[in-house]
Every structure is written in structure tokens, then in C-alpha cells.
Amino acid sequence: MSEFKPRILVFSTDNVSDPGIDLAGRNKMHYPARVLVVTVPCSSGIKPRWIFHALQNGFDGVFIAADGSDCSYVPDCTARTAATVAAAQGLLKEKSLEPARVKMAAVCSVCAESFQKHMISFSEALRKMASAAKGN
Amino acid sequence: MEEKKRKIGVYICHCGGNISDHVDVEAVRKQVEEQYGVTVARTSMFTCSDASQNDMIKDIKEQGLDGMVVASCSPKLHLTTFRNMSTRAGLNPFQYVQVNIREQCSWAHSDDHEGATCKAANLVGAGIEKVMRQEALQPIRVTSVKKVLVIGAGIAGLRAALELADLGVEVFVIEKEPEVGGMVAKLGEMFPAGKNGAELIAALLAEVKKRINITLFLNAELTEKSGHIGEFELTIRIRNESAVADRTEETIRIEVGAILVTSGFAEYEPPAGEFAYGQAGVLTLSRFEQLLQESGERLLHDGREVRNIAFIYCVGSRQSADMENGNRWCSRFCCSTATHLAVQTKKKFPKAQCYHFYRDMRTYGKFESLYEDAGKSGTIFLRFHEQHPPRLEPAGNSWQVTVRDLLTGGDEIVVPADLVVLVTGMTARRNDELTRVLKLPLGTDRFYNEIHPKLRPVETVIDGVYIAGSCQGPKNAGESVVSSLAAVAKAAALLVKGYVDLQPFVAHVRSELCVWCGKCVDACPYSAIEKIAYGDKEVAQVVDVLCKGCGACLPVCPLDATQLKGYTDEQIEAMIDVLAREAAHEG
Numbered sequence: 001m002s003e004f005k006p007r008i009l010v011f012s013t014d015n016v017s018d019p020g021i022d023l024a025g026r027n028k029m030h031y032p033a034r035v036l037v038v039t040v041p042c043s044s045g046i047k048p049r050w051i052f053h054a055l056q057n058g059f060d061g062v063f064i065a066a067d068g069s070d071c072s073y074v075p076d077c078t079a080r081t082a083a084t085v086a087a088a089q090g091l092l093k094e095k096s097l098e099p100a101r102v103k104m105a106a107v108c109s110v111c112a113e114s115f116q117k118h119m120i121s122f123s124e125a126l127r128k129m130a131s132a133a134k135g136n
Numbered sequence: 137m138e139e140k141k142r143k144i145g146v147y148i149c150h151c152g153g154n155i156s157d158h159v160d161v162e163a164v165r166k167q168v169e170e171q172y173g174v175t176v177a178r179t180s181m182f183t184c185s186d187a188s189q190n191d192m193i194k195d196i197k198e199q200g201l202d203g204m205v206v207a208s209c210s211p212k213l214h215l216t217t218f219r220n221m222s223t224r225a226g227l228n229p230f231q232y233v234q235v236n237i238r239e240q241c242s243w244a245h246s247d248d249h250e251g252a253t254c255k256a257a258n259l260v261g262a263g264i265e266k267v268m269r270q271e272a273l274q275p276i277r278v279t280s281v282k283k284v285l286v287i288g289a290g291i292a293g294l295r296a297a298l299e300l301a302d303l304g305v306e307v308f309v310i311e312k313e314p315e316v317g318g319m320v321a322k323l324g325e326m327f328p329a330g331k332n333g334a335e336l337i338a339a340l341l342a343e344v345k346k347r348i349n350i351t352l353f354l355n356a357e358l359t360e361k362s363g364h365i366g367e368f369e370l371t372i373r374i375r376n377e378s379a380v381a382d383r384t385e386e387t388i389r390i391e392v393g394a395i396l397v398t399s400g401f402a403e404y405e406p407p408a409g410e411f412a413y414g415q416a417g418v419l420t421l422s423r424f425e426q427l428l429q430e431s432g433e434r435l436l437h438d439g440r441e442v443r444n445i446a447f448i449y450c451v452g453s454r455q456s457a458d459m460e461n462g463n464r465w466c467s468r469f470c471c472s473t474a475t476h477l478a479v480q481t482k483k484k485f486p487k488a489q490c491y492h493f494y495r496d497m498r499t500y501g502k503f504e505s506l507y508e509d510a511g512k513s514g515t516i517f518l519r520f521h522e523q524h525p526p527r528l529e530p531a532g533n534s535w536q537v538t539v540r541d542l543l544t545g546g547d548e549i550v551v552p553a554d555l556v557v558l559v560t561g562m563t564a565r566r567n568d569e570l571t572r573v574l575k576l577p578l579g580t581d582r583f584y585n586e587i588h589p590k591l592r593p594v595e596t597v598i599d600g601v602y603i604a605g606s607c608q609g610p611k612n613a614g615e616s617v618v619s620s621l622a623a624v625a626k627a628a629a630l631l632v633k634g635y636v637d638l639q640p641f642v643a644h645v646r647s648e649l650c651v652w653c654g655k656c657v658d659a660c661p662y663s664a665i666e667k668i669a670y671g672d673k674e675v676a677q678v679v680d681v682l683c684k685g686c687g688a689c690l691p692v693c694p695l696d697a698t699q700l701k702g703y704t705d706e707q708i709e710a711m712i713d714v715l716a717r718e719a720a721h722e723g
Contacts, residue, residue, distance in 0.1 A: 019597040022210045025239035033251025036715045045687015058716030073686035074661045110577045
């Protein structure tokens with residue numbers, strides 16, 4: 001049996017976090033290949049049902065690489081994204097899924113290193129969650 | 137729209153090895169070829185090449201394709217290229233989807249060939265699902281403001297301002313310092329025309345003053361930016377440093393269609409002790425240049441006549457890979473400048489002797505003649521290995537430089553020097569506030585990053601924000617001006633036509649589902665949603681030109697009636713389903 005490798009869905013944003021994630025690649029900063037990115041215009045536009053859909057259909061975790069204060073659309077982007085995360089976590093609790101499977105952090109257009117660190121640590125946290133569930 | 141089976145073309149790029157060295161592109165092609173809706177699936181060495189684009193156009197026309205996916209680099213690089221290709225082929229450009237398997241796959245996972253290949257197949261599959269559910273769209277046209285802000289009044293910024301003004305664009309130039317001219321203003325005689333740097337700047341400034349459509353602000357910095365390409369709203373802070381003792385500040389607000397950053401470089405400042413820097417008789421390149429300009433009949437330093445000058449090259453440039461945060465780059469200008477200064481020194485002070493301690497002589501292009509002139513003037517070249525830099529020892533009031541000279545078979549040679557000139561290179565200028573306000577991406581070298589050094593050399597990932605000159609990386613004055621004029625062409629092409637076509641990926645309300653609760657209206661930051669009658673009920677409707685396509689109205693709708701074009705529930709969830717799929721051989 002090979003080691004459990006969590007599958008992570010990342011929502012990035014066209015102008016803010018996606019360039020940051022590109023920069024990580026440009027600088028050959030490695031993170032697990034089971035991190036897959038879907039890009040949307042703004043993290044305020046992410047729907048709780050998408051997050052829930054991902055976790056119900058094969059993803060172990062969802063990470064929102066949020067616009068944060070760099071958002072060019074809405075000044076309170078962080079609060080709006082946080083509300084989406086909270087709503088998604090509510091849906092998860094109903095299905096007895098851990099709220100910690102959804103994580104958000106602001107990733108700016110030059111935050112390559114922080115993105116890499118988030119992916120490595122989130123992957124590790126999900127791996128621990130899986131082994132705890134197995135009882136070992 | 138899903139009733140009719142779609143005919144989708146998929147092209148997967150090798151990127152000459154950038155992708156195919158780490159991703160088995162043929163395996164990816166085989167996997168997606170089987171996907172529902174795919175009519176053609178091919179790989180290509182360079183999908184962006186004219187030949188490949190022509191193949192795509194041929195496929196679209198001959199096979200009647202109604203959707204296209206190219207899996208290659210970041211959409212920041214080639215989304216427009218392939219949308220234009222689609223338009224040329226008669227395909228709606230918004231039925232083209234770019235999948236990023238380079239920056240976000242092959243490069244990020246160059247340590248995991250199998251993982252990268254599985255991921256690429258997932259990503260391409262998701263792109264196909266997205267385009268499968270994508271309707272044809274038309275761009276939304278907005279007017280653009282025919283004004284540009286130029287940041288930095290060095291040679292690149294001033295030259296750009298003049299050119300933009302003459303193209304009929306109104307220009308604001310802001311300069312952080314109290315004077316214009318940047319680094320060039322401090323230079324003496326410049327190669328090849330022999331013109332003095334300060335004179336060159338003065339001539340440009342005189343031209344700037346002649347143009348009523350250029351406004352220059354000194355002591356000024358950009359502090360806030362909002363809006364988007366075509367219509368940026370900016371706040372400029374101006375320090376008032378007039379004769380009046382109390383310093384005051386004022387802020388002004390301007391509206392521009394584009395921004396050009398020409399904020400320049402900083403000279404490398406050696407830490408104390410690097411080649412005895414900080415001690416008497418050891419100078420940087422710019423300090424020596426100044427000394428030469430100021431000197432009269434005799435070349436004096438600290439009141440003593442200078443006879444022997446040792447130039448030590450590559451100080452602060454081409455630093456070792458082992459050095460933490462080292463400057464790995466060649467600074468381009470310094471070999472030419474140092475040899476040029478040696479020629480000038482010899483001309484002015486025939487008795488002075490120059491010794492050049494260099495690693496490699498990079499007087500490229502036309503500057504080669506400077507190297508030749510320096511040799512003819514009797515200056516002496518000694519070549520050292522990176523591992524064995526010259527050693528400096530005090531010798532009375534001057535220095536003694538010892539080197540293992542590679543040109544004479546590694547013989548140890550000792551040279552007396554009254555003056556040691558460290559040929560210091562370029563580093564990135566720290567502009568933290570500017571970087572923050574514009575969200576400009578920095579490279580690992582801390583210079584600003586263009587989208588692509590060859591294909592889009594002055595554009596940044598922030599639409600409508602251009603970079604030029606030495607803020608991008610080491611450049612000499614001529615090269616800086618060349619890049620600033622390239623940026624002028626890009627900015628003017630954008631603004632002169634008076635409009636910008638924005639992406640049509642705006643929100644849309646499914647009237648049949650909407651029951652008018654008003655939550656989307658409250659969530660919209662742009663007041664782009666209005667209430668209309670629909671049959672016998674009231675529903676929300678999006679005003680296309682006001683909608684910026686952020687999607688803030690999506691999560692608040694309890695009935696999923698608000699959808700964002702290009703990001704509908706059906707599209708996103710179908711993408712997620714493919715992305716979640718384990719490849720056959722995956723653990």
C-alpha cells in the first residue's frame with residue numbers, strides 16, 4: 001500500500017492568487033501534484049455548494065486561495081469569502097465531515113512561497129485526518 | 137445547449153520540453169481523446185507557433201469544431217493568442233479554453249513525473265468539460281480614458297512620456313525624487329555619441345516642458361489604485377518641499393487608462409569589507425565616475441595624485457549560487473562602463489595607468505570597440521577565476537592588488553594601486569509601497585516580472601500596467617529606452633482607439649428560477665442588478681456593462697438563479713468531477 005496522498009481542490013482567482021500560484025511553478029517550487037486548481041474571477045464568487053460538491057465527490061480538502069485585501073472587486077472580499085467557507089462548513093457538519101477540510105488563506109500575486117507552504121501543510125493535515133479516522 | 141453533441145478540438149503543448157520533460161503529453165492526449173465531445177486531440181512541439189495555429193484553424197474549419205482547448209502555459213501568456221486564433225478560424229473566441237499545464241503542473245511538479253502526468257490529464261479533462269458547457273459570447277465594450285501615468289522620470293520614463301504625448305495621449309509623470317533624470321543624470325560622457333548624461337536629461341526635460349499634455353510631479357508617489365484597465369482611479373501623494381520650513385503634503389486624484397512603471401534600479405552597495413570597501417581609496421563605479429567628472433588638471437583623490445587605478449569587475453554581479461540571496465545576474469552595463477571610464481581616464485590623464493581585474497569581458501555588441509580602445513590606450517587586463525578573486529593589501533597610503541592571472545597561465549601578479557574601483561552592478565530598487573499598490577509581481581531577483589521576456593516583454597499580469605527599463609532587470613540606457621518605447625506602443629494601442637473590450641463573463645439571472653428576494657442586489661458592489669417584470673412575477677436582471685463579473689451575487693442566491701457566464705454551476709461541478717477522478721494507474 002502506498003502512502004495516502006490527499007487530493008486537494010484549490011479555488012484561485014484570475015488576477016490575484018493565480019499569478020502567485022504560477023509564480024511558484026515558474027520558480028520550480030514543488031508541492032504535491034494532487035493539488036488541482038480551478039480559477040474563478042474573485043473568491044467572493046465561490047459557492048458553498050461547489051466546495052461541498054468537491055468533498056462529496058472525491059476531494060479530501062478544498063483550499064480557497066483568496067484575494068484578501070488585494071481584491072480589485074469588493075473591499076470586504078475576505079469577509080464574504082469567510083462567509084462562504086462558514087456556509088460550506090455548515091453543509092459538511094450535516095454530513096459529519098470535518099470542517100477543517102475547508103481552508104482559506106489570502107494568496108497574493110507574488111505569494112508563491114506562502115502558497116507552497118500552505119499546500120504542503122494542508123496536505124499533511126489531511127493525511128493526519130485520514131490516519132486518525134482509520135484509528136492509527 | 138447540451139442536447140447537441142459538441143465537437144471539441146484539444147491541443148496539448150510540449151513547450152519544447154518545458155512541459156514534455158515532466159509530463160507524458162502523449163499519454164495525456166490518449167486519455168482525453170476518449171472523452172465525450174472530443175473530435176480531435178493532438179500534441180504539438182509549440183502550440184503557439186504559426187504552424188500549429190494554422191493546423192488548429194484547419195481543424196476548426198474542416199472538422200466543424202465548435203469548441204477548442206489548448207493545454208500549454210498560463211493563460212496570462214497565451215489566452216489572447218488562441219482567442220485570436222479562434223476568431224480567425226470563425227470560432228467564437230469565448231468557446232476557447234486555456235488549460236495551464238506548465239506553471240501549475242510540469243514546472244510545479246518537475247520532481248514527480250507520474251503525478252504531473254495524472255494531474256495534466258485531469259486538468260485537460262476539466263477544460264474539455266468547461267468548454268462543452270460554454271455558450272458563444274460577445275465582448276463587452278467600455279470606453280477608455282486616453283491618459284497614462286508614468287512612474288519614474290528617468291531616461292526611460294521621460295522618453296516614454298514624450299512619445300505618448302505626441303501620440304495624443306495625456307501623460308502624468310510622477311518622480312519620487314526632487315529632480316528628474318534618475319541614474320543617467322549623474323553620468324558623464326556616454327558612449328557612443330559622447331554626450332553627457334546630465335545634458336541628455338536636460339534636453340529631454342526641455343522637450344517635456346514644451347508639451348501641454350504632459351504634467352510632471354516631483355516628490356510624488358502613487359499611494360492608491362482602484363478601477364481596471366481603461367479606467368484606473370489613482371491617488372498621488374506629493375511632498376511639498378519648498379523653501380517654507382514646514383513640510384506639507386497634498387494628495388491628488390487622477391484617472392488614467394494605463395500605467396507605465398519605469399522606476400529604475402539601485403547601484404549595488406558592497407557590504408563593508410568586500411574588497412576592502414569602506415576603506416580609503418576603495419570606490420564604487422559611480423563614485424569613480426563622479427571623481428573623473430569633477431577632476432581638473434590632475435586626478436586627485438583625498439588630495440593625493442592618482443597614478444595607478446585597479447578596476448575589479450563583477451562586484452555584486454554573477455555571485456555564486458551558494459551565496460544566500462546572491463545576485464546571480466550579469467548587470468550588463470558595467471564591463472562597458474569600466475572600459476569606457478578607463479579610456480576617458482587615459483585621454484584626460486595620459487600618465488595614469490589602469491589595470492582591469494576581470495572574470496569575463498562582456499563588452500557586447502557595439503561596446504566591443506570600447507574594449508579595443510581600452511587595449512590600445514595601454515591599459516592592462518588581468519583575468520581571474522571566480523574562486524580566486526584578487527586580494528587587496530594596504531601598502532603605505534595605497535593598495536597592493538595580487539591576482540592569479542589566467543592570461544599568463546595562472547602566474548601570481550602584484551599590482552600597485554592608488555585607487556581601487558569596484559565595478560559595481562545593478563540591483564533591484566526597493567519600492568515596497570509601489571509594489572504593494574500595483575500588486576506587481578517580483579522575480580526571485582527582486583526585479584519586476586514581465587509576462588514573458590520575449591513574447592510580452594513589457595506587459596504584466598495586471599492588465600493595463602506596463603513595466604519598462606531597468607526596473608525589469610539590468611539594462612543600459614539605450615536598452616531601457618527601447619523597452620520604454622515598446623511599452624508606449626502597447627499603452628497607446630490600448631488607449632488610442634478609445635475603448636477596451638472586456639471579457640463577457642458577467643453574471644446572468646435565470647429568470648425562471650428567480651423569485652426576487654433582493655439578496656443579489658445587496659451583494660453586488662457595482663449596483664449592476666435591477667428589478668424587472670418577467671411574465672407575472674418580478675425578477676432580478678443584470679446590467680451587462682455595469683457588471684464586472686466578480687460573482688459576488690452567486691453565493692447569496694438561495695435558488696442558484698444567479699450564474700456567472702463561464703463559471704456556471706454546471707461548468708464548475710463538471711470540472712470538479714473530472715479533477716476528482718483518479719487516473720487508472722494512480723494509487
